[in-house]
Amino acid sequence: MIEKLSQKNKKAIMIFLMIVVVYLAYVFSFEKAISAFALNRQLKQTERPGEEPDVAFPQLEKKHAFYQAVLKGYKVRREDRENRLWQSISAMAIAKNVDINFSPNLGNVEKDTSETAKGIVAQKFIFKGSYFNMVKLLDTLEKAQGIGRIADAKLLKKKANSSEEKSDKLTLELQIVGKQN
Helix, strand or coil: CHHHCCHHHHHHHHHHHHHHHHHHHHHHHHHHHHHHHHHHHHHHHHCCCCCCCCCCHHHHHHHHHHHHHHHHHHEECCCCHHHHHHHHHHHHHHHCCCEECCCCEEEECCCCCCHHHCCEEEEEEEEEECHHHHHHHHHHHHHCCCCCEEEEEEEECCCCCCCCCCCCCEEEEEEEEEEEC
């Protein structure tokens, strides 16, 4: 069919096809590149020196919120701390059917004399009960807010003397550390 056309018509079809190819190339690639150059020029004109947007701000905000939540767990109230802490922990122990020793040991953490260690208080408690009740108590204490954090836990099985009854009760020595407000 192309062979039957005259030389003049062949040139016209060739020019038409070249125009179509140039138009398609413009639409699919050059138009987007030209608009990108124009947008880049416009943004550079409106850009203020020294003022860059912080692209990591949402991530920093999430990180800050997480660390604030963690710090709240370590902070305990200063007023009547020992009595309030004792009441809270003994109520949790009673709820989990665990016996608690009535004389907790209170002490300041003085191994580290840096500024960050000031105001940190450690308190030791002794519990007696079954293994499953102890685990429930530990889980409850870990989730509790405002009492501090568990720093040390030792689960012991005391050997029974021949005169004492054999029991399945375990002893849990627990140290809770917190920073006073």
